[in-house]
Amino acid sequence: MCCSTPGKHTTLTAIMAEKHTKPNFNQPQVDELVKRLFKLTPAEICSLPSYDDQNFYVAVAEGGEYVLKIVNSEDSKNVGMIEVQTYAMTFLHQNGLPAQTALPTTSGKLMSLEEMDCGYGSQKYLVRLLTYLPGTTISQSTLTPQLLYETGKTAARMDLILQEIDHPHLNAIQRENFIWSLSNTPLLERYTHLLDGDPLQEVVKSVIHKYKTFVVPKQSNFRKCINHGDFNDLNILVQPDENDGYKISGILDFGDMNSGYYIHELAITIMCMMTEHPNPIEVGGPVLAGWESVLPLNEAEKDCLYPLVLCRFCQSLVLPRQFMLLYPENVEYLMLCSRRSVDLLPMMWELGKEQVEKVWFESAAQFVDRKR
Template sequence: MSAKESKPNLSDSQVSEISKRLYGLTASIIRPLPSYDDQNFYVAPSEGGEYVLKVMNSADSHNIALIELQTHSMNFLHQRGLPAQTAFPTLTGQLMSLEEIDCGFGMQKYLVRLLAYLPGTTISKITCSPRILYDVGKMAATLDTVLLQLEHPNLSAFQRENFIWNLTSVPLLNQYLHVMDGDPAQKVVKAVIEQYQIQVMPKLPLFRKCINHGDFNDHNLLVKPDGPSKYKISGILDFGDMSYYDMPIPRYSGRSFSEQSSAHEASTGPRRETDLRFSMAMAKFQKKVLTKLVDIHMEVRRLGRSEPPLSSAHVV
């Protein structure tokens, strides 16, 4: 199954029917929200309140244990004062429901959850001040620290072997280097991967492991005004990349947030880990570049167009 067929494509009428049948809500306003692999809808029912109906892609919907653990983690963080979304139960008391839906590719199964709607603007859309950058670092440190307390009988579900977004999987990027053929930046990416394999991989067994958000970036952090020209963090989104990671550092994959390092210093751990922070951060950035280029490559092939020359300029 292609990634395109895996991603749900529900209509407003299907969203309205699911909202009523599963949650007893009569949707008066429905509008789409951004999502990479899944489908998200803002739902405002006549009964009151604001929600996000999240429909997982059919591929990830098969991993019910992992999605249940992610949902538990979100609720856990919210209960401890962090601005994470919470999940609401269905009329039968379940926090998610596996639904068989036809989105144009035949009947497939999709996990559906109703989440709290968090108002705000993504950090990617504002001009960041030193204050908000510091707050991002502090939030990353707090998130890591609180997740150390997470308990669940199925925590092993976060041991995701060959998970492309885990930094232990950096060597897997070699299989995608061909999409950068002809791009001078390919040499840089190769050098970063080689540096990781030489400097980081031999030391991985010495690192502490922790559960990490995995995608703490400027599109997954919400802010809202806090005075005439200030903002405060109002939401943490998208827990789909949670995993056990080998360094308790924030996986910030968007803008350069070097200013946040001082706020996070207390949780970065032994020198053997902090000495390799640069190599790990560079590997994370190269992972972002390569996977984005692969997305462009696959979309061009899906549309049946002649492929334009791809370069890192398409991403950065």
């Protein structure tokens, strides 16, 4: 999963301060939680992959399928932030996008703070039971131009709807030092030493410099919004449609929601779709066309799309290496996106801004012409 990662929303500083934040509930504990909190009887429980939260597929004897999501102990301290994320999912669902919703507990609340010892002392974890959405991840489908177009269109619709959210704890998603926000690209400088001896280190440093000297001066012209922040190949579900293609059937993982800019969501989406495509450079055109069918870019946003995609590649290359030091048992999952970035970042850097933009913007225009 590209950058993806259900639950990778704590800052590195927070994780380093307290390494053992990831829940480690066993199946009997999950069974007990579901019975006690929701008065449901689990018939099947399966562990699902995650970054620093813990997720379980749960089928219940009463009928129905769910995802039990147990938030890491660090983020569980920020109840307001999790409340906003949960509300955002419901708000999108109410406005026609296929997002999960939370099942109320027996007390009528959408989450419960549970204290548990997972092997390194008693800690508190927020627990939610979310609806299970149909479909397979977009990473398992063929990324046709039409599906990429729909992905870009959905990303833009999502951010426009999120911008209408009104919630008493909305300020909780400001997240000034959130390490995965593209606004915080310069924070990567703290971790470039993890690439010592790797030729990619110079590319990463050059991209960070480009961000500070080229993107930052134009940022005042970016349009602000609320970002999903991780619209990637494992957080998008699809189902076959009536035209032998696919339609988007689910949007997952709102753990990276943050106050950002529309152009950030588009850059993240393009980067993540590139990691799953046999000809990555071809991804940008149809995704961009889909996005602009809803929300056309202004000149500053157009000018910064390429460097922001590079910034996301740098984040996905550098940050998992830090997390691997903390969670060596989760190396395979942490490296899912980083492996592709090793190849794609230098390729994109060597092609250069002019050539990449030519491909993206010309193919976007051609795609729109074909749809007319």
